[in-house]
Amino acid sequence: xxxxxxxxxxxxxxxxxxxxxxxxxxMPTPYSDGEFHTINVRQFVEEVKKTSGGxxxxxxxxxxxxxxxxxxxxxxxxxxxxxxxxxxxxxxNEEPVFNADNLPFLAAGFDNAWKLYLAQKxxxxxxxxxxxxxxxxxxxxxxxxxxxxxxxxxxxxxKGTKFRTYSPLTARFAELLGASPxxxxxxxxxxxxxxxSVNAMxxxxxxxxxxxxxxxxxxxxxxxxxxxxxxxxxxxxxYQRLPAAQQKELATAAAAAEKRGWELAxxxxxxxxxxxxDNGMTLHxxxxxxxxxxxxxxxxxxxxxxxxxxxxxxxxxxxxxxx
Numbered sequence: 001x002x003x004x005x006x007x008x009x010x011x012x013x014x015x016x017x018x019x020x021x022x023x024x025x026x027m028p029t030p031y032s033d034g035e036f037h038t039i040n041v042r043q044f045v046e047e048v049k050k051t052s053g054g055x056x057x058x059x060x061x062x063x064x065x066x067x068x069x070x071x072x073x074x075x076x077x078x079x080x081x082x083x084x085x086x087x088x089x090x091x092x093n094e095e096p097v098f099n100a101d102n103l104p105f106l107a108a109g110f111d112n113a114w115k116l117y118l119a120q121k122x123x124x125x126x127x128x129x130x131x132x133x134x135x136x137x138x139x140x141x142x143x144x145x146x147x148x149x150x151x152x153x154x155x156x157x158x159k160g161t162k163f164r165t166y167s168p169l170t171a172r173f174a175e176l177l178g179a180s181p182x183x184x185x186x187x188x189x190x191x192x193x194x195x196x197s198v199n200a201m202x203x204x205x206x207x208x209x210x211x212x213x214x215x216x217x218x219x220x221x222x223x224x225x226x227x228x229x230x231x232x233x234x235x236x237x238x239y240q241r242l243p244a245a246q247q248k249e250l251a252t253a254a255a256a257a258e259k260r261g262w263e264l265a266x267x268x269x270x271x272x273x274x275x276x277x278d279n280g281m282t283l284h285x286x287x288x289x290x291x292x293x294x295x296x297x298x299x300x301x302x303x304x305x306x307x308x309x310x311x312x313x314x315x316x317x318x319x320x321x322x323x
Contacts, residue, residue: 023242025058025082030069035210036264037139037230038062041085044137044232044257051249056242058083069185077131082238088124088138089167089228096309097127100316101140102169103305104225105298107320110266113140113227119319123312124231133233136254139261142204142269143224147217149199151284155293164192164201167228169301173202176297186211193217205272206265214279221286222273223294227265232257 027045031038038060045058061067067075072086073094092099100120101107107116117138125135152158159178165171166183174181179200184192186207192198193216205222213220232254239247277283286294306313 022054023056023246025056025238026061026066027058027083027085028061028064028067028072028075028081029085030064030072030087031085032063032210036206036268037085037261040139040257040261040264041232043260044253047253047256048250051253052246056246056250073131076133076233076235079132079235079237081235083136083232083234085230085232087167087228087230089169092168095127096305097123097312097316099167099169099305099309100124100313101227101229102167103298103302104144104169104173105295106302106317107226108224109143110140110227110262113229114262116316116320117229119316123316127312128231128233129236132236134236134239136232136234136250137258137261138229138231139258140227140229140265142206142227142265142272143222144202144204144226144228145220145222145224146286147201147203147208147213148219148221149217151219151282152221152290155290158200161200162196162198164189164198164203166203169305170202172301172304173297176300189213190216204269205276206268209272209275212279214276214281218280219282219284220276221284221290223286223291225294225298 027041029038029041033039042060045060048056048058067081067084069086069090072084073091075081076084088098089102092102097120101113101116107113117140121135128135146152146158148158148161150157155177161179163174163177163179163181164184165174165181171181171183182192182198184198189201189211200217205220208220234250239250242250273283302317306317309316
């Protein structure tokens with residue numbers, strides 16, 4: 001007679017167990033929904049949700065809507081959020097290893113950028129672990145280039161300019177150009193140029209199209225001097241609380257996202273270069289003298305970085321150059 005109530009209890013307990021097993025995470029990311037990094041992130045979280053049968057559900061908060069870019073590393077590190085994405089070089093002053101991919105002309109072009117990542121990755125993982133985070137994957141931006149209102153006859157034309165930067169090393173790059181560095185976030189770029197706060201910048205063609213650079217500058221020099229990387233990281237304590245199966249599903253989706261993201265970056269570079277040209281910007285092939293002057297600055301910055309990065313920096317460069 002008591003069998004039916006017993007079955008009801010068992011079913012209720014089963015549903016309760018399923019509900020308790022589900023994990024929901026919030027994921028801040030700095031970029032807009034249209035940016036390829038965010039597109040890649042959304043595909044990553046959908047794959048995690050699908051393979052986990054909905055038991056690991058990650059809500060993406062794009063465009064800095066949940067947590068602003070400068071605060072994302074700390075938020076993941078402290079467990080304020082379980083997972084997040086940020087630009088490594090943004091935090092280069094806190095950890096020199098994060099700056100390896102911001103060194104101008106150390107690893108120019110996507111193939112070299114990938115080699116540098118492989119050299120950097122073991123040390124990068126240790127540095128993130130020391131801050132309570134686990135690296136899930138990393139994706140490069142398109143190559144960095146120079147934007148200017150007027151054509152550049154030589155590198156000296158950048159002296160005295162008000163130069164938009166986005167990280168400590170790009171600020172140092174501006175200083176060595178003889179320019180005045182100013183940190184401006186992407187959404188504020190049009191206003192900054194309109195008001196004269198800046199009149200030149202270094203960034204990718206992807207960021208240039210996002211900001212509609214053709215509305216305030218007319219010249220772009222795609223030097224592809226370096227490829228800064230974003231990382232997607234998870235709080236280690238939150239990761240360890242996941243069942244082993246979900247940890248594996250997270251890692252599998254992350255590996256796929258990394259491979260897909262680098263291909264998206266290459267496509268983004270090609271498409272963005274074309275979009276800049278289609279909207280009236282002139283894309284200049286940097287001449288040998290300009291490239292030599294820029295590479296000389298890059299060599300100086302690498303030497304300076306090695307002094308701050310110490311043995312870790314030496315190990316990265318040695319592994320990258322295969323020595």
